[in-house]
Amino acid sequence: MTTQTSTPPAGVPAGMPSTPSAASAGLAARLGRGAIALAILATSAAGTTILVGRLNAGGLDAVEIALIALYAILILWIGSAFWFCVAGAIWWLNQRRLTGTAAQHVPEPDAARIPAAPDGGARAAILMPVYNEPADRVFAAMQAIYESVHQAGGLHLFDFYVLSDSTDPEHWVWEERCWLSVTGHLGADGKFYYRRRRDNAGRKPGNIAEFCRRWGGHYDYMAVLDADSVMDGRTLVEMVRRMDADPGTALLQCWPRPVNGRTLFARLQQFSASLVGRLVVAGLGWVSGRGSTYWGHNAIIRVDAFAQCCGLPKLSGKPPLGGEILSHDFVEAALLVRAGWAVRIAPDLAGSYEEAPPNLLQSLSRDRRWCQGNMQHLRVLFARRLHWMSRVNLLVGIMSFVSAPLWAVFVGLTIVQAGRADVWDPIADGGAPTPQAAGPLGVDMLAAVAQETQVIGLLALAAVLLLGPKVMGALLVAFDPTLRRSHAGIGRLVAGLGLETLLSALAASVMMVMHARFVIEVLAGRAVKWSAQQRDADRVSWAECWRAHGAQTGLGAALALGTAVGAPTLFWWLSPVVLGLLVAVPLSYLLGQADAGAWLQSRRLFATPEEGTAPAVLARCRELVDTADGMDRPALAQAIADPWLNAVHVALIPHADRPAPPRPALADAFARARRDGLAALSADDWKLLLADSTATRELHLAGAK
Incomplete structure (x- = not known):
């Protein structure tokens, strides 16, 4: 076993290049990050200036000042996402120039590049923490990964662990039976371990921490998975190789692509990730550099660095803002970077997969947990000695939920303002001025044209920032032959993009209202309970959708009636938000149906590369789940x-x-x-x-x- 240190190797200060070429690359990266920051600020300033000009006809009052302040924050938020995608698109174009394709690739197995074991070579553990999950799916995934690693020639590098926190006795027995079946089939005694904790204190972080205390000393690295994760063996071997080649890196995060979706909602998420997700991940990885974040799974971690740096504090006070940190991954990445280690994202590595929630209700349930965890980051954001990029990552996580109530307040203030003077009406008095009324210099006409231009400018800016990443992702796919074929051609790509934009726009107002509610619940002291995720639901019922979205439908009706009567022009501007709320129930029902997903799949809409030609490790996992040889659920008796x-x-x-x-x-x-x-x-x-x-x-x- 190689010897690891608890601090980054000495010699070169953290973040400083050691060669002239590295110095040039470092300077270029800093200049690029500076350009992205300036672009974000310029976008926000431009939008805010236009709004100020539109509102400042007779001086600004309190409502208008609040509108401008909220708009400045929100345009900064969506502008950041846009420019991160621009950075990602540039990264992928450069990748295509260097490799000849923009598609993600799995590195081919190369025995010469696999670190040698037994003479002091690296050792790694593959960990899958589980909590009351379907055991046949868990062990099928681990068996598929085991076989894939073996085929890649890297089995000597890895041991495999299923770390159970299950509390349901039926799941205990099921997990044990599956472990027996898989280890017997693979002949993996001494390579494949199962352990169930009786006391599951600390949830998943506590589970990983116990592994580090008990067995971490045997390993240089640990690859942490989720219960729905699958990873290609070649990718895992390549990640070990990269960690060996860069002793200053403590964590290498691989992007988990959503796969295996059957419902319309899951397939929508897969398609969106295939277009926009690759840009976001590449842009985030390039901008963040060695101060990137961690998403809690499908990453490889240097065990010694993690054990030394990532003991999570228990926040003072009671949940939801106190107690155990739920969104532990961002904090763990920040602690590693604070200690001088690099945390990096590898956007070029494929072979990393997860499953999307099957419906909107399950997605919102997951978001509720994430909201509480991300809001706890308010307690961590100003901790001493954190790297500035880590603070940015924490702030991004916080804003992903806080932006929802800010949008809700912005919409509310807009309605209030419209009740006094409809700022979205191009002509202040509601009628078009005639040339005679405009006076000899046409001042009134020019003012009206200026006001209309300002409204159009605000709309154009919003359209570019919101739709730009989708268009960039589609163009990246369209101009790459391999990606274009894997998305079923130009025609279906464009049709899928249009349908995805429509459904996402309708769902956005539902998500906004629910996320705003989650933030309010957290601030009001309402904590979430730890429960197993439902990953395989093929449909939802009308009753479930009515219970979840009935109040939003009522809110949409109230907004529609109020604006139609009090501010008719604003009614049309808010129609996308209102329509999304009015159709929340049927939309959620439709998105949660596997039949709708199958109908689109039969027409090759929302096609993704993994759906057309399933990677071997995914196909093997599906085969094992379908056959479930020896992994059926036993009775407790x-x-x-x-x-x-x-x-x-x-x-x-x-x-x-x-x-x-x-x-x-x-x-x-x-x-x-x-x-x-x-x-x-x-x-x-x-x-x-x-x-x-x-x-x-x-x-x-x-x-x-």
Whole structure:
């Protein structure tokens, strides 16, 4: 095992180039980042200046000043996203110039580039933390990754771990059975490990921290996955090679592309990511440089650096703003950069995949957790000695949710202003002036034209900033033959882009209202509960959609009526927002249907490269899930009745560090199982019995049924 240090290698200060060519590249990167920053500020200044000119006809009052301040913040926010995409497009064009294609690639296996093991070579662990997830999908993914790594010639580099925090006893037994099946099929004894924590304190960060304490000393690197992650073996081997080649890098983040979507919503997310996601990731990676962020999975991490730097603080006070940090990944990246390590994004590496939420309701449920975690970053943002880029990354995460209530307030103030004087009406008095009324110099006419030009300028700026990334992504695909074919050609690409823009615009107002609600709930002290994600729903019901979006429909109706009566011109300007709210229920229902997704797929709309020709590791994972050989869900009673499963379960119960369960309750559950049979046991009874090796073994020996 190679020896790692807890600080970056000495010799060259962090971030300083060591060769003339590196110095030129570093200067170019700094100049590029400066140009992006100036472009963002100039965009915000231009938009704000236009709005000031439109409102400043007779001086500014409090409402108008508030409108201008909010607009300046919001235009800065969407302008940043636009210019990050511009940077990403430039990066991809340069990549195409250097490699001949703009498509992401998986590096071909090359034995000469794989670090050698056993003579002091690097060692890495692949970790998949799980929490009450479908075990057949989890272990199918790990088996597919294992086989892919083996085919890439890198099996000697990696060990594999499934780290369970599952609390449902049925999931414990299911995970154990799947582990038995997979390790037996692969002959992976000594390479493939399963461990379930009894005390899941700290959630996923606590799970990873325990791994580092117990087994981290055996490894140089750990590749952290999510329960829905799949990664190509060649990509994992290449990530190890890059970490070995750059001892100053502590974390290398690979972009997880959404795949396997069946519902319309999931396929919409896949298509959008394929067009715009690649630009965002490349732009963020280039602008952030060695101060990039971490998304919590599909990344490789230097274990020693992580263990030394990433002990998360417990925030003072109670949740939601206090307690354990939910969005741990951004903070962990910031702590690594603060210690002098580099955190980088590798936008050129493909072979990294995840699954998108199947419907809008599940996406919003996930966003609620993220909102609480990102709002906690307000407590971290001004921590001492953080790198400025880390503060920017934290602020971006905060603004991804805070922007929603800001937009809501902006819309509200616009309605208030329109009730006094409709600022969106090109002619202040509601009628077109005649040349005679304009006076000899046509001053009134010129003023009216100027006002109309200002409104058009604001609209044009908004259209460019919001639609520009989609157009750039589509052009990047259209002008690359490989990407163009993988998206089913120009015609379907354009049709998909139009449909994606329409559906995303309608969903945007729903997301705005819900995100604003999430922020208010967090600030009001309402904390979220930790629950397993639903990843495989093929449809949602009308009742679910009405419960989730009924209030938004009412809000849309109120906005439509109020603006139609009080500010007719504003009604048309706000019609996209109002329409999205009015159709929230049927839109959410449609997006959550697998039938709608299949209909579009049959016509090759929203096509993506992974959908046309599935990468081998994804195809293998799907095959394993479909066959589920030996990975079907067992009944709880099998943990008692099946000799082999019972023996393995008893062996896997943690002994040294587990607190003894309450003896009276355990004795009562044991007696009930002997007297009334296993079918009489409750879920709490099963938790007690399956956590106790003696009770589980004795029930097996007694032949309990």
